[in-house]
Amino acid sequence: MSTHLVGQRVKRLEDPDLLSGRGQFVDDLNLPGMLHAAFVRSPVAHARIQNIDISEAAALPGVHIVWTARDLPANMHNRRLLLQVPNPAILHTITQEPLASKETCFVGEPIAVVVAESRHLAEDACERVNVEYKPLPVSPDCETALKPGAAVAHMEFQDNIAAQFTLGYGDVEAAFRAADHVFQDNYFQHRGTANPMEGRGVVAVFDPIFHNFTVWSATQSPFIIRRMLVDMFEVEESTIRVVAPKDVGGGFGPKGMSYPEEVVIPALARELSRPVKWIEDRREHFLTTTQERDQLWDVSIAVDNDGKIRGLRGRLAHDAGAYVPWGIITPYISTTTIAGPYVVPAFKFDTTAVFTNKPPTTPLRGAGRPQAVFAMERTLDLVAQELDIDRAEIRRRNLIPAEEMPYKMGLIFRDGAPVIYDSGDYPKCQAIAVERACYNDFPARQKEAREDGRYIGIGIANAVEGTGLGPFEGASIKIAPSGRIVLQTGAAPQGQAHHTTLAQLCAEELNVPIESVDIVTGDTNAVSLGVGTFASRIAVNAGSSVKIASRTVYGKLMKLAATVLQVREDDLEMEDGVIRITGEQGDSVTFSDLAKMMNGVPGFKLPEGIEAGLEATSYFQPSQAAYSNGCHIAEVEVDPETGLVSILRYIVAHDCGNLINPMIVDGQVQGGVAHGVGNALLEHLYYDADANPVTTTFAEYLLPTAESVPDVEILHLETPTPNNPLGVKGAGEGGTLPAAAVIAAAIEDALRPFGVRFRDAPILPHQIIEKIAVANQ
Amino acid sequence: MTDGDMHEVSLTVNGVQYDETVESRWSLADFLRHKLRLTGTHLGCEHGVCGACTVLLNGRSVRGCLTLAVQANEKSVETVEGLAPTETELNVLQQAFWENHGLQCGFCTPGILMTLTEFLRDNPDPSETEVREALSGNICRCTGYQGIVAAAMDAAEKLRNSGQ
Numbered sequence: 033m034s035t036h037l038v039g040q041r042v043k044r045l046e047d048p049d050l051l052s053g054r055g056q057f058v059d060d061l062n063l064p065g066m067l068h069a070a071f072v073r074s075p076v077a078h079a080r081i082q083n084i085d086i087s088e089a090a091a092l093p094g095v096h097i098v099w100t101a102r103d104l105p106a107n108m109h110n111r112r113l114l115l116q117v118p119n120p121a122i123l124h125t126i127t128q129e130p131l132a133s134k135e136t137c138f139v140g141e142p143i144a145v146v147v148a149e150s151r152h153l154a155e156d157a158c159e160r161v162n163v164e165y166k167p168l169p170v171s172p173d174c175e176t177a178l179k180p181g182a183a184v185a186h187m188e189f190q191d192n193i194a195a196q197f198t199l200g201y202g203d204v205e206a207a208f209r210a211a212d213h214v215f216q217d218n219y220f221q222h223r224g225t226a227n228p229m230e231g232r233g234v235v236a237v238f239d240p241i242f243h244n245f246t247v248w249s250a251t252q253s254p255f256i257i258r259r260m261l262v263d264m265f266e267v268e269e270s271t272i273r274v275v276a277p278k279d280v281g282g283g284f285g286p287k288g289m290s291y292p293e294e295v296v297i298p299a300l301a302r303e304l305s306r307p308v309k310w311i312e313d314r315r316e317h318f319l320t321t322t323q324e325r326d327q328l329w330d331v332s333i334a335v336d337n338d339g340k341i342r343g344l345r346g347r348l349a350h351d352a353g354a355y356v357p358w359g360i361i362t363p364y365i366s367t368t369t370i371a372g373p374y375v376v377p378a379f380k381f382d383t384t385a386v387f388t389n390k391p392p393t394t395p396l397r398g399a400g401r402p403q404a405v406f407a408m409e410r411t412l413d414l415v416a417q418e419l420d421i422d423r424a425e426i427r428r429r430n431l432i433p434a435e436e437m438p439y440k441m442g443l444i445f446r447d448g449a450p451v452i453y454d455s456g457d458y459p460k461c462q463a464i465a466v467e468r469a470c471y472n473d474f475p476a477r478q479k480e481a482r483e484d485g486r487y488i489g490i491g492i493a494n495a496v497e498g499t500g501l502g503p504f505e506g507a508s509i510k511i512a513p514s515g516r517i518v519l520q521t522g523a524a525p526q527g528q529a530h531h532t533t534l535a536q537l538c539a540e541e542l543n544v545p546i547e548s549v550d551i552v553t554g555d556t557n558a559v560s561l562g563v564g565t566f567a568s569r570i571a572v573n574a575g576s577s578v579k580i581a582s583r584t585v586y587g588k589l590m591k592l593a594a595t596v597l598q599v600r601e602d603d604l605e606m607e608d609g610v611i612r613i614t615g616e617q618g619d620s621v622t623f624s625d626l627a628k629m630m631n632g633v634p635g636f637k638l639p640e641g642i643e644a645g646l647e648a649t650s651y652f653q654p655s656q657a658a659y660s661n662g663c664h665i666a667e668v669e670v671d672p673e674t675g676l677v678s679i680l681r682y683i684v685a686h687d688c689g690n691l692i693n694p695m696i697v698d699g700q701v702q703g704g705v706a707h708g709v710g711n712a713l714l715e716h717l718y719y720d721a722d723a724n725p726v727t728t729t730f731a732e733y734l735l736p737t738a739e740s741v742p743d744v745e746i747l748h749l750e751t752p753t754p755n756n757p758l759g760v761k762g763a764g765e766g767g768t769l770p771a772a773a774v775i776a777a778a779i780e781d782a783l784r785p786f787g788v789r790f791r792d793a794p795i796l797p798h799q800i801i802e803k804i805a806v807a808n809q
Numbered sequence: 810m811t812d813g814d815m816h817e818v819s820l821t822v823n824g825v826q827y828d829e830t831v832e833s834r835w836s837l838a839d840f841l842r843h844k845l846r847l848t849g850t851h852l853g854c855e856h857g858v859c860g861a862c863t864v865l866l867n868g869r870s871v872r873g874c875l876t877l878a879v880q881a882n883e884k885s886v887e888t889v890e891g892l893a894p895t896e897t898e899l900n901v902l903q904q905a906f907w908e909n910h911g912l913q914c915g916f917c918t919p920g921i922l923m924t925l926t927e928f929l930r931d932n933p934d935p936s937e938t939e940v941r942e943a944l945s946g947n948i949c950r951c952t953g954y955q956g957i958v959a960a961a962m963d964a965a966e967k968l969r970n971s972g973q
């Protein structure tokens with residue numbers, strides 16, 4: 033048997049357990065003596081905390097402890113959570129306290145915590161914690177927050193400006209002066225949520241003998257949490273083990289952050305010497321898990337008569353929410369993404385991150401890019417309309433030609449390196465999407481439909497995405513004495529099938545069946561350093577590390593086998609855990625034999641020139657991001673009476689380099705589009721004028737269902753990146769990036785007879801009806 | 810909580826008889842997960858919309874989060890743990906999910922399998938539109954549903970062909 037696994041649609045190793053009810057999610061952990069926590073959360077968006085009375089709650093039978101900020105361990109007083117990604121452009125580096133002490137800055141901020149025999153009892157007690165609030169003026173949204181004299185989101189600041197920066201290149205003034213035309217418009221994409229089907233959750237144990245913490249969290253980033261805990265508890269790294277359970281029920285970005293509960297629960301476990309569990313309920317998820325997308329864009333474009341772009345400039349106001357736990361990564365990515373796959377000779381954007389009294393915003397599937405793509409693609413549609421050029425054609429004229437790769441676009445990315453699109457053929461990617469969609473025949477189809485009284489429309493949009501950012505994600509490979517292969521990585525999966533793809537890479541290198549690989553993910557004890565699963569970075573970083581470490585182990589195995597069998601390495605072949613001398617009846621030695629030998633026999637020397645242990649660890653460091661790209665085309669039908677939009681066809685032409693497992697990549701793209709459909713047509717977090725959330729259930733905040741998500745037709749280009757040994761680029765977010773833009777464009781096209789334009793997403797049925805009504809007046 | 814709130818509940822789960830005492834406010838899903846330690850049934854919203862908690866009660870699908878444990882008294886419950894014929898095998902529907910990439914994180918999956926178990930029993934030869942309608946009460950945030958629908962169609966065909 034020769035093992036060829038990479039590039040194959042290998043069935044997932046994860047599935048049999050998940051399909052049989054044997055998943056291991058955080059709430060499935062049940063430890064002896066475990067107690068349950070519930071939090072008292074602020075019911076107001078901005079207030080001074082005057083007084084907290086816990087006496088009634090603490091007296092309830094079954095309650096073990098009630099804590100407010102002042103009961104936290106002494107070293108945590110007046111301390112805030114670690115700012116994980118600092119940046120000099122941040123003017124106020126404010127993050128949450130573990131429990132708010134004097135001021136609460138959004139609805140849902142934790143004020144007190146109760147630990148009891150059961151969650152039911154803990155919640156009963158929470159209702160008996162009496163907090164007196166003195167309401168303060170509220171900063172409700174990023175537009176209002178920037179007005180002179182606006183209410184401030186934090187008492188200690190004079191205004192709401194969290195950060196400010198300008199990015200640019202080229203002579204923008206000259207470009208705008210010289211251009212034949214300048215067009216301007218404003219765009220807004222609303223706040224949405226991650227809403228993975230499993231919420232957050234933490235279980236913590238403190239071992240009083242070794243003074244060690246073990247913390248399980250439904251997280252994307254165990255190492256990020258460990259950093260925060262090391263900082264908060266002021267202890268050594270070696271005393272904190274953070275584990276993402278084998279199964280985490282979706283993440284999409286916000287589970288990559290570190291949260292107050294991840295500090296408070298371990299502190300309680302230490303205080304009580306009992307395991308403590310907290311599981312986020314859905315309402316808490318709506319209130320407290322970080323969100324994204326509120327951005328107000330003001331975009332001006334300078335173009336020539338033929339639609340060629342000369343320059344792009346404008347302003348971006350980004351709603352940071354109440355705190356900046358992840359710095360300004362999101363608005364920074366937005367600003368560096370807007371020029372996208374197009375040749376933009378001159379560029380200047382002023383970006384402001386603004387505090388509001390709402391949950392903090394941090395990267396959520398797409399991480400600031402969907403808004404940028406929306407702003408750019410809506411701008412190009414505007415130009416196309418004004419200059420009467422077809423929408424695919426105007427894009428074709430401006431796409432970066434394949435011959436210009438690698439293409440230095442002019443800006444500096446968040447990793448500090450210049451943005452260099454490493455590879456890709458953007459015009460070809462658009463061309464294959466156009467062909468598959470029968471785009472050029474669409475006007476005829478549209479005409480026919482209109483004659484039947486049906487309103488159909490088509491939209492097209494492109495996007496580029498910097499993926500696979502460093503610094504690294506490590507992996508170690510070891511041959512166990514049994515001969516099985518142990519693959520360990522700090523990277524934590526939430527449905528992306530890391531077990532399968534990483535095992536594919538390892539098994540291919542060592543020429544064993546994939547079932548011979550045992551995988552440990554998401555454990556800070558697995559490897560000594562780690563970052564986290566976000567920004568479509570694991571295939572690139574951990575995948576490359578697995579390949580490199582596997583090759584090293586392969587080299588050790590061969591060298592050792594050659595010594596043992598007393599032949600040259602060239603005379604050996606490796607298959608299925610056995611290394612044998614090539615030829616009919618050659619002698620052989622198994623991985624198990626070699627592993628036992630390398631574990632060392634007391635008193636005996638290892639063979640000359642061979643390092644102890646059949647294992648290797650690698651921390652691959654990509655030189656820079658690898659850029660994926662894609663072209664989306666959507667065809668929709670709109671009912672102008674009801675405002676209902678049905679997606680008739682959805683085409684994605686996508687290039688994420690080499691595919692390790694095409695089935696899994698297709699799943700990522702399809703799932704990404706589904707998220708984009710939500711952003712385009714359904715998901716709108718509403719707040720009232722005082723920043724009280726009014727959409728806190730799945731009945732009020734609608735997620736895409738099987739009836740609203742189309743079957744995506746996926747076409748792959750595979751342009752390998754030179755930036756890593758696998759030639760892969762990230763695939764986790766590309767499906768989401770252009771989705772809102774392309775659906776908005778298709779709706780607008782369908783409703784062309786009414787002459788309406790859409791500048792915001794999501795586009796809800798009542799908004800369609802209102803726009804048509806206004807246009808008809 | 811007072812002792813008066815405690816009730817005897819006697820029921821079968823996947824054919825196994827259980828006799829337990831439970832508080833009246835406990836949901837069936839909490840009861841299965843935390844009393845019987847059958848953690849395959851998941852809670853995604855606890856307000857009846859996401860469908861992750863779907864189990865069969867006397868053969869009909871119910872929301873485990875909106876059903877009280879006491880309502881299952883004297884009844885039979887089927888959960889995801891009862892689907893596979895043996896520890897090491899999968900049933901036709903589960904196998905179809907594996908082959909058609911019908912899951913990613915797997916959190917929604919138990920509820921979806923139970924919804925489809927009932928649906929395919931009642932409608933062995935469904936159209937894709939009917940499958941999507943049947944799934945409209947189950948939310949999956951990861952997959953975008955394509956693999957789930959394909960798995961349901963595949964399982965329906967295999968079940969028809971095998972005469973099950």
Ligand code: FES
Nearest residue numbers: 853854855860874
């Ligand atoms: S948990 Fe029961 S429907 Fe969501």
Ligand code: FES
Nearest residue numbers: 913917949950951
């Ligand atoms: S597979 Fe993750 S929610 Fe469905």
